[in-house]
Amino acid sequence: MHAPVLVLNDATKRESGSKVHHANIQASKAVADIIRTTLGPRSMLKMLLDASGGIVLTNDGNAILRELDVAHPAAKTMIELSRTQDEEVGDGTTSVIILAGEFLYVAEQFLDQGFHPTVICRAYTQALEHAIQALDEIAFPINIDDKQMMLNIVQSCIGTKFTSRFGTLIADLAIGSVKTIAVDLGSGLREVDIKKYIKIEKLPGGQLEDSKVLSGVMFNKDVVAPGKMRRKIKNPRILLLDCPLEYKKGENQTNAELMKEEDWATLLKMEEEYIEKVCAQIIMFKPDLVITEKGLSDLASHFLSKAGISAIRRLRKTDNNRIARACGATIVNRTDEIQESDIGLGAGLFEVQKIGDEYFTFIIDCKDPKACTVLLRGASKDLLNEVERNLHDAMGVARNVIKDAKLVPGGGAAEMAVSSILKQKGALIESVEQWPYHAAAKAFEVIPRTLAQNCGVNVIRTMTALQAKHASSDNRMIGIDGNTGVVTDMKALGIWDSYGVKVQTFKTAIEAASMLLRIDDILSGLKKKQAGGGPTPKGPQIEDDKDVDSEQMIPE
Template identity: 55%
Template sequence: MAMLPPGTTPVFVMNAAPERQSGRKAQISNITAAKTVADVIRTCLGPKAMLKMILDPMGGILLTNDGNAILREIDVAHPAAKNMIELSRTQDEEVGDGTTSVIILAGEILALSLPLLERNIHPVVIISAFNRALKDALSFIDTIAQAVDTSSDETMLAVIKTSIGTKFVSRWSDLMCKLALQSVRTVWTEEDGSKTVDIKRYVRVEKVPGGEIEESKVLDGVMLNKDVTHPHMRRRIENPRIILLDCNLEYKKGESQTNMEIVKEEHWARAQDIEEKQVDLMCEKILSFKPDLVITEKGCSDRAQQNFMRANVTALRRVRKMDNNRIARATGATIINRVEDLRDEDVGTKCGLFHIEKIGDEYFTFLTKCEKPKACTILLRGPSKDILNEIDRNLADAMSVARNVAFNPRLVPGGGATEMAISVELAKRSKTIEGVEGWPYRVVADAMEVIPRTLVQNAGANAIRVLTELRAKHATGEHLWGINGETGKIEDMKKYGLMESASVKIQTLKTAIEAARVLLRVDDIVQAKRADRDAGGQAAPPPEDMQGAMEG
């Protein structure tokens, strides 16, 4: 990096390929890019993690230590760096945690592969050894994993706490763990022996600035940012009968080819009467089921509002599709596309209380006290939008961990203990491998140490001394020993209470090694032809540089 004048903000620039790179040059370029991405978020691992402040183009700021949130925001141009950023997104989609670990591990594996390439070991040989190492590592995880009782609140809360302990909300970890567990338990369904925990569709996080963080809670039902359509409608109903619609409560206009010619005043009045009559018929059909509350995803005309108000029925309009699905799951109602198809069993009766409250300057609709709701809303309170957004990201990780344990109820020790155990085991097995393949196999073993090493470094302890102690413990088969991220010293993770979901570790290993294999397979980086080159007969100017610039 060039020297900068005093007072200048340093910007890390990765000089990537010029217009084309091939062979060794392309591989070195890719490895350098991957290593740089890993170095950016290396300090974000563990409970003593540093925060990153990211300035967005609009002038807003993002303060977080969540690997995925950071990498999602930074701007990169190098193709290999983009590939690395996709890793954390994959990890987040799949298991919701370990987004920082997967990038650090993939970067370390690639960095340690560079000396092998310089010794002219073919990438195919390296990849073959990586596959073998991954297979052995996964089988070893099975031997050290311990079963967990998912019905025990105490055990589940301890597991979720491992995810939140390194995040911003660790001060309120007990509250956040309870919110995550309660919401996952709410949407957890088992049918024909198969489990379903869809937190993306059926758990809604509603962030309302103001109040204290301790006021956050999981509602036994659904909350919407909506008010009634008419000011005279009821705002509080106990045990309401609810009808959910996905159709307009207005006159259905004709298609574009419909033509209506009006020559007299009475023709216009007649057209208006027909429109009103159609709306009246729709309302009559709905009111025949004696509802207390009608919710539609589309519009609700003035005429329909008037009819509902006379019948003492409350109406909400333009509710989002996802919200309507949650209401259906919570209240037992069925969403209807045509009013003519409405039946008595489609009416929702499982909601105990409908009421509207004003929080701050906005009105919120609450459908609570639901009987066995299969959808819920988490109401988050806090001092500002930035803090609420960070709490929301951390809570999403906590819910993902709870979901993972529900699907795969096995735990492994955290604090780098699992990685060190795999490292020691693979190093032992590498001695039995004959030929060149033993070196790349050993690379995976050495790379695994990056997680405990980074934890020690972030805690400000002496990495060499602590890792030597830890390696000695694991060499004698004490696989539960890991790094205490607060003190930087080694500790028994079971006694310390830091056990993590096995599915997160398995996914981290698979994703990191797969990424290393993909990037090692690349031997050419070529700029694609621009579409406008041949259009006007004159070639577009060639790109100055395939330059990877990272600013953050």
């Protein structure tokens, strides 16, 4: 028997060298160009048609890229960047793609001149370190209890969004909800989990001005027995359960065979007694409202309503966790383990209201809610979806400022200041890395340049004026007014960006650009049809050679 040797067959496609670099840069630039026009207050909207025929109108970078269907691996990597940025800080999804695309674009000339990608990446890494140091220089701390300052920050974030026309409404909702759920961990640390503890409920109908942050929780459920159970209770005692209030079935679904009629009656009686016992254990603690994540039988509903207790069943675990945080209750797993300390006493009002055709439960007026619901009202579903996307970004900014209370100027001023500082430092670099370093410094200017382009002003004149201001003075607050395209002091306009968002944007963009530049081979091994369990070839078969694909293995 000969030892088999693996061969690279015709199905393995390979691209390498400068061809790959140019293809990756072109793909990345194409992705950046798609969303370039969505940056700034004068941004354009994109109309997206999804696979099911629905239409989405948005200028949110992440929402646009999520719907794109691309085949090129480098373009997929760029789209992944936007998702990472959104999950990490919730804002800056458009900026990160535009910056990464620009860093790759300025590297192309050096690749053509024969620079090794490692040299360019080294220069980029150095530029990133110096850029973060420069951001530290121009950043300044703020007091998060200053409501006007917080409003300015969040508004400058959503000033670029579709909802900016509604004034301070979205900013108010974002700051109110994030401050509600912030938990102080001591020594200046705060836990702010907006995904877990803030729920956005969208109800078509009414005015957008009717939207509000509820000091508690709201969910789409009604009580189990509407006629018998109370739908409004003041200062309710709330018990949260994670167990079924119905007859427990066997873990392995046991089958019971009954021979006599009396056995059937005994079985029913046992079920009834079990449910009565479970309900008695609950009634002993005199709750006004029982909420369970599992089922609740008609018999249990009868016992509870008789005792004057309202009940809600089959609630989502996430909603149950929010109620627990809002009213200070503990979720109990077994009824025989209930203690007085598990009862939630923090809610001021339990009420079921009918809005439109559906019933909604409100547990509100909580004393110290660490979870909340943002109720959005509006004319249409499309409008509400866009408001939700903008609100998500605004909450991300509010969270970042509360966690790390430092600001940098907006309107491209921070990028311009970083670019100016890097140009000065670049003159001190003596090696061949000086050229890519200078290019990286220049690449930061893409943000103010794009803002000027989207305003429709003369880009060359505006950028020259901006560069002159940054070169001649130590005032790092000069940027571009996104509405008019005029070079202005951002401090006077009150346009700020979160320091955390900026640092994350720079890191993600430069690291991704370096990673894509270091790719010098793209291999795609396509399986042969036979290997994938396709049709068997015709002709005589060798008996004992079923596992060996004769085309891919050859003898030595």
